Amino acid sequence: MEGTEFLRDVTVGQYLPGTSVTHRLDARAKLVALVLLIWAITSATAYAAGAVLVLTMLGLIVVSRLPVGYVLRGIRPILPVLAVFLVFQLLFAGNYDPSGSPILWTSSAPEPFPFRFTITEQSLRLSIVSIARLLCLLIVTSVLTFTTTTTGLTHGLESLLAPLRRVGVPAHELAMMLAIALRFVPTLAEELERIIKAQASRGADFGRPGRFAFIRRARMLIPIVVPLFISVFRRAEDLVLAMEARCYVAGAGRTRLSPLRMRPLDWAVLLVVAAYVLLMRLIPWPV
Amino acid sequence: MRRVRDAEAPGSTAGAALDAPLSGEPLIVVRDLWHTYLLGTPLESVALRGATFELAAGEVAAIIGHTGSGKSTLVQHLNGLYRPQRGTVRVLGRDLGDAATDLRAVRREVGLVVQFPEHQLFEPTVGDDIAFGPRKQGHDRPEVRRRVQTGMAMVGLGFEEFKDRYTFGLSGGEMRRVAIAGVLAMEPRVLVLDEPTAGLDPRGRTELLDTLLRLRAEHGIAIVFVSHDMEEVAELADRVWVIAGAMTALSGTVREVFRRADELRGLGLGVPQVTRLMYALRAAGLDVPTDVVTVDEAEVALARVLGDRAGRGDAGDGERRGLAYDAGSGSHIKPRGHFGPNDLAGSVG
Numbered sequence: 001m002e003g004t005e006f007l008r009d010v011t012v013g014q015y016l017p018g019t020s021v022t023h024r025l026d027a028r029a030k031l032v033a034l035v036l037l038i039w040a041i042t043s044a045t046a047y048a049a050g051a052v053l054v055l056t057m058l059g060l061i062v063v064s065r066l067p068v069g070y071v072l073r074g075i076r077p078i079l080p081v082l083a084v085f086l087v088f089q090l091l092f093a094g095n096y097d098p099s100g101s102p103i104l105w106t107s108s109a110p111e112p113f114p115f116r117f118t119i120t121e122q123s124l125r126l127s128i129v130s131i132a133r134l135l136c137l138l139i140v141t142s143v144l145t146f147t148t149t150t151t152g153l154t155h156g157l158e159s160l161l162a163p164l165r166r167v168g169v170p171a172h173e174l175a176m177m178l179a180i181a182l183r184f185v186p187t188l189a190e191e192l193e194r195i196i197k198a199q200a201s202r203g204a205d206f207g208r209p210g211r212f213a214f215i216r217r218a219r220m221l222i223p224i225v226v227p228l229f230i231s232v233f234r235r236a237e238d239l240v241l242a243m244e245a246r247c248y249v250a251g252a253g254r255t256r257l258s259p260l261r262m263r264p265l266d267w268a269v270l271l272v273v274a275a276y277v278l279l280m281r282l283i284p285w286p287v
Numbered sequence: 288m289r290r291v292r293d294a295e296a297p298g299s300t301a302g303a304a305l306d307a308p309l310s311g312e313p314l315i316v317v318r319d320l321w322h323t324y325l326l327g328t329p330l331e332s333v334a335l336r337g338a339t340f341e342l343a344a345g346e347v348a349a350i351i352g353h354t355g356s357g358k359s360t361l362v363q364h365l366n367g368l369y370r371p372q373r374g375t376v377r378v379l380g381r382d383l384g385d386a387a388t389d390l391r392a393v394r395r396e397v398g399l400v401v402q403f404p405e406h407q408l409f410e411p412t413v414g415d416d417i418a419f420g421p422r423k424q425g426h427d428r429p430e431v432r433r434r435v436q437t438g439m440a441m442v443g444l445g446f447e448e449f450k451d452r453y454t455f456g457l458s459g460g461e462m463r464r465v466a467i468a469g470v471l472a473m474e475p476r477v478l479v480l481d482e483p484t485a486g487l488d489p490r491g492r493t494e495l496l497d498t499l500l501r502l503r504a505e506h507g508i509a510i511v512f513v514s515h516d517m518e519e520v521a522e523l524a525d526r527v528w529v530i531a532g533a534m535t536a537l538s539g540t541v542r543e544v545f546r547r548a549d550e551l552r553g554l555g556l557g558v559p560q561v562t563r564l565m566y567a568l569r570a571a572g573l574d575v576p577t578d579v580v581t582v583d584e585a586e587v588a589l590a591r592v593l594g595d596r597a598g599r600g601d602a603g604d605g606e607r608r609g610l611a612y613d614a615g616s617g618s619h620i621k622p623r624g625h626f627g628p629n630d631l632a633g634s635v636g
Contacts, residue, residue: 014330016329016330067329070328070329073328194401194402194406195406195407197363197368197399197401198399198401198404198406198407199407199419200368200394201366201368201394201398201399201400201401201470202407202419202420202423202469202470202473203391203394203395203419203420203421203423203424203473204419204423205391205423222409223407223409223419226409227406227407227408227409230406230455231406
């Protein structure tokens with residue numbers, strides 16, 4: 001076992017302090033902008049639209065003054081999944097292409113199987129653009145977490161969900177659960193690191209037992225998972241006690257140290273994002 | 288506490304049987320060690336910049352330093368949890384900077400007890416948990432059993448009494464001893480402990496310190512421990528390494544280091560209470576030595592000074608014994624109070 005430092009590779013959900021425009025935006029504005037951008041991203045089907053989206057995302061990283069390499073590093077673990085996804089999409093989607101677009105390639109059916117792989121113009125475009133779309137989704141959500149503190153996120157979410165309280169949505173409770181969950185991600189990562197180090201010191205070997213030795217792999221996890229669970233329960237109990245001791249009642253008349261406030265900049269950014277999304281939808285992309 | 292150290296014959300039993308490194312070379316040598324956490328990310332933070340450390344055979348070394356000074360990072364290099372990013376770490380003649388060095392072999396010989404080691408327990412019964420390490424090393428059943436017995440004996444847990452006890456039903460001090468037994472069952476030549484007494488009650492603490500002294504005296508195991516407690520350091524250690532600002536600031540024998548009380552204070556550290564007491568007595572005009580680090584030594588020094596006075600008729604017999612007794616009883620079970628010059632004025636003058 002060489003690498004005992006997890007936090008180095010886990011970049012998702014990390015907050016990087018900064019003073020860029022994106023950092024200073026109201027969390028609610030960022031959340032709404034995120035939803036709008038996700039809409040634009042998921043509805044893009046043309047090559048040109050995909051390219052514009054990718055460029056926009058890179059621009060977003062630059063505007064937020066985030067180190068590009070660090071943001072892209074968070075995407076690296078997902079690349080193998082994307083590759084598998086791309087291959088499957090390419091091989092199979094063409095067979096079920098209803099658009100009647102021209103066939104680019106089709107496999108010669110080997111004797112025993114009456115099955116062909118087909119790639120049509122449409123399925124090729126769909127495969128490539130959907131990879132670009134997934135990358136954009138990853139980037140836009142990580143930019144949000146890189147530039148927003150977890151408290152900001154949960155307060156924003158709570159405030160956005162507040163109108164739904166009337167129809168029985170427990171906005172505060174949901175936000176609190178989210179806040180606690182996010183808060184403990186780094187703590188548990190540290191705990192995990194500690195336990196792995198302790199067990200490695202006792203002779204546990206977390207190297208590679210062979211890619212397909214599933215049972216051996218699973219057994220290796222017992223000395224890690226059991227202490228981790230115990231620690232999670234211990235922390236949960238401590239947290240409950242701490243909340244009780246402070247007379248916590250969900251949402252009962254809580255005030256904020258720094259209340260969220262929408263400033264002109266926030267509205268302006270929302271307008272720009274909305275206009276961008278509309279344009280992306282309305283432009284008749286040539287390819 | 289008994290000073291078992293004085294009775295110890297260096298280089299006995301365990302050390303001689305194993306393939307010892309060339310005599311003279313220390314067991315562990317750390318030179319100019321640098322370490323940065325989250326290297327290559329925007330969140331990187333330097334934990335060590337040029338730390339030095341050495342451990343001779345059969346020695347007890349203490350690493351002291353302020354919170355966040357890099358002590359834990361340093362000890363995690365000693366058993367190969369980290370490879371040196373810069374500088375050298377040589378453990379039992381092996382260079383950890385060399386990618387060909389098998390870290391598991393190093394971990395077998397250098398047992399690391401992490402902070403709050405009781406949190407690493409996972410088997411339902413004590414015996415199984417201690418057997419984890421030996422089993423991982425691939426020993427057969429009788430050998431695993433023998434090692435579990437040895438490990439438990441070393442920390443003072445009765446084998447028959449404890450082996451089938453439910454791990455998570457033990458007290459905190461017992462759980463910690465089980466965890467340490469789990470490391471000792473691997474029969475390491477060096478035992479590294481990161482704040483071994485943190486969070487223990489006074490009794491658990493005394494028992495653990497006695498255990499460590501016994502390990503060194505009876506089994507010849509060299510010990511490295513990280514501590515915040517200067518009494519503990521004075522009681523246990525031969526050599527002290529002071530880590531401050533991510534590097535080694537001071538090192539030397541206990542007496543050498545604690546003699547530099549002002550420098551230590553400047554680094555946010557202290558000296559043992561008896562040493563403070565001696566400084567205070569000196570400031571109050573009493574001719575006592577200040578390089579006193581343990582209560583036993585203080586007793587001797589004070590008896591001598593007060594004896595001189597008694598000879599001149601200044602202090603009565605009963606008074607003298609009373610002071611020595613107060614200082615002595617305070618050795619382990621005391622609250623962390625302070626002796627100020629004013630407290631002393633009454634009893635001495």
